[in-house]
Amino acid sequence: MIRTKVRDASDKQPAISRYRSRHVLSDAALKRLFLWPTLALLISINIFPLFYSLYLSFTTYSAIANQPPVWVGLQNYRDILNDSQLWIYFRNTGRFVLLTVSLQTIIGFGLALLLREKFRASGVITTLILIPMMLSPVVVGLFWKLIFDPSYGIFNYLLGYPAGRGPEWLASKELALWAVVIVDVWMWSPFVMLLCLAGLSAIPDYLYEAAEIDRASSLYQFWRITLPQVAPLLLIAVLFRTIEAFKTFDLVMGLTGGGPGDATELVAVNLYRLAFLGQWNTGKASALAYIVLVIIIAVSNIYIKYLNRIKEG
Amino acid sequence: MPKVEHQGRARAVKTVRVTLAIALCIIYLIPVLWMLSTAFKPREAIVAVPPKITFNPTMEGFVSLFTKRSTLTRMQMEQYQQRTDLSWWDKVALERGLAIIGPSQYVDRVKNSLIIAGISTIAAVTLGLLSAYAFSRFRVRAQADWLFFILSTRMLPPVVVTIPIFLMYRQLGLFDTHIGLILLYTAFNLSLSVWLLKGFVDEIPREYEEAALVDGYSRWQAFRKIVLPQSVTGIAATAVFSLIFAWNEYAFALMLTSDRARTAPPSIPSVVGTAGREWAATAAGSLLFLIPVVIVAFAVRKYLLRGITFGAIRQ
Structure with missing residues (x-):
């Protein structure tokens, strides 16, 4: 199809060369023209702000006060590291990330094993399970509020509690974080599943056939063939999910708003509060933002290194 | 046996x-x-204990989502009931003793969402395709570094970037404007769009363009007449993922808009009626908001894996 198109064009060559002589653009110029709008936008929207907030993190400044930033050196960082309240938020976040990522990994992998071999409805089921992932987290959080409602919510009802007697998921300090975890796992297990399915479908059949000939048990096949073969993709999924879980903001805002008390106050939520509500502590918030940024970069790097080692080994 | x-x-x-x-x-x-x-339940059915599976469907939720209402006194109500020019939504409101006095804010919010998500998607895909082509076909100095830099912009937590952007936007007069959010969403979607589209452009054989160049096409013509039609699938898939991101985005919209340019996600939580939260309206709003996403996601399900891994994994 393409070839004929090209040949057609060559018939009209005189017209084209006239066109060409007027608008002559060298490859180098075209390359610059194609690249620079993108890079300029990214530099002005992403890089410049990062330097700006690095500067702000060393100052005392409030965006709503009419005073210029005052340089205070490392004071903000010192305050944050000595703030026992903030450590609670970091601990909440750590617990949340650990729980949600490990549950997603187990459930996602399990779902992938179930849907691995095709059956008549498997395509439809796979697509349907992917729906939650596409939804807006804040809307999902808000809606689960109704589902978790202790008197007329469907969650406790399906668990078999009589109306009004079940646990109050969103009002209890112990359960609220679990509620956020449940919703997050519901939303994102399909993501892990999708990646695992890709990994599973790439395992060559002869590995299993050889194991079958050797009369290897299915458990042995799972440990020695399935798991190692899926591991690289599983790790990519875990990497993505860890980074994303660390950034969780929308879901919590929709579901609990950080409450009750500070039971579900994650670092990202607190960062928002610090920067845009109450005192508008812009300087301190910038410092906290930088700490979060460093943690995210560190986590990404650990995983990427691990991933590369697996690929090589 | x-x-x-x-x-x-x-x-x-x-x-x-x-x-x-x-x-x-x-x-x-x-x-x-x-x-x-x-979304289709009457108010009583929503708060029924135990939860009800069957109910008489009503459009109440949708009506209260889209309209502003005022409570009628008994006299006004009788007057109202005698009128014959009432539309179905007026009647639904009337059953609750309410009169519709105008469209709700939700209408404007969805309009903003459409404008902002639409334009930013077009911009991100256009710029993304151009740079993807440049990265794919030309030798770019420090190419790997640039590509990594582009990807890394997506890893930044929105809350971290918003503080300086808020100050910058306030200075430039971009706070609470459509163009402000469009620029931001375009920038954030560019990482995805460059990576995804580079994968698709890489798959188009170079020979096609080389043949065209020999036949007298300019680079630009070769790009427009050969690469562009060949990457339509990639463009469509990329557009859908960008659209979903921009459509669902909450954090930036919450912090960088207040009224004029506010999109739907930060406003759905504030659909509150006179009798506490109107769950039917909230559900109706969420539903209408989710349907487009589900439809387009279904359309590109073949490329889902590719989309969520930034083109790293192809199937």
């Missing part, structure tokens, strides 16, 4: 597996189905 026994066992395992998969799928979708049904 061990062979037959083996087959029988395999069939049993398969039956269990299929049943389990279908059961899990149904459990998985309960929240979505619940949202679907809540």
